[in-house]
Amino acid sequence: MRDVWTVVAVVGGATIVLKATGPVLVGGREIPPRLVRVVELLAPALLAALVVVQVAGGDRELVLDTRAVGLAAAAVALLLRAPILVVVAVAAVATALVRLVT
């Protein structure tokens, strides 16, 4: 049990520091234009990485499984301009259905 609390304390402390980095260092001030051009591309870069890691990431391997079916269904919903909550629900339902029948 002591191990659990060590992990909770250290991870919690580290995460609080990591999240506070930007606002504590430059909070409320404009960042230089050159840096803005880099920082504003963080969103597409990180979101794309989150998509591929969450859909195909395994334990140190790439896995193609039923999550991909859900993502494909979500992509179709996006093409049909469905609202974001519908897109997310379509992905979950499609994946759940495929898991149910396989």
Added chain:
Amino acid sequence: MGWLAPMVMSATTFAGSSQFAAASLLDTGGAVAAAISAAVLLNVRYAPISLTVAPDMGGSLLRRIVLSQLIVDESWAVSQDRGRVDGKKLIGAGCVLFVCWNAGTAVGVLVGDVLGDPETYGLDAAFPALFLALLVPQLRDRKALAAALLGAAIALVLVPFSAAGVPIVAASAACLVGLRR
């Protein structure tokens, strides 16, 4: 993990993937050092993410520290506004997520065994779908598209060779395409 530790962790760490990583490593008898390094590594991305939020998060030092804790992937992603982050939206979304996340943790601690495996409901496919839905409006120009493709490629290549968290952190380097004119 008992019942209190997960609840304290949801309130302090407040970042799903790292909490899952720490819990599963502890659960499978992993070393404390392994659980800590995996969970912290998964959250290193919050340093660059918090930098994008910084211009719209001012005030006293205490205020900045407290509000910055509302930064999670989802609150940050939904508050994107034409290449910037809308601080008010992030705080609003973050508050809602914080309440739901901690309430959800409490429910899980109490009746988690009854619900069974969340994968049965396809919930693990909901997250990549959410991030894809948030990514699409970001692809406004060729640079954004290049950053997205490069970020995805870096992450895919690194998954087999690195600890969880590293691919995402490394993918942030893709934003350097912004330096090209």
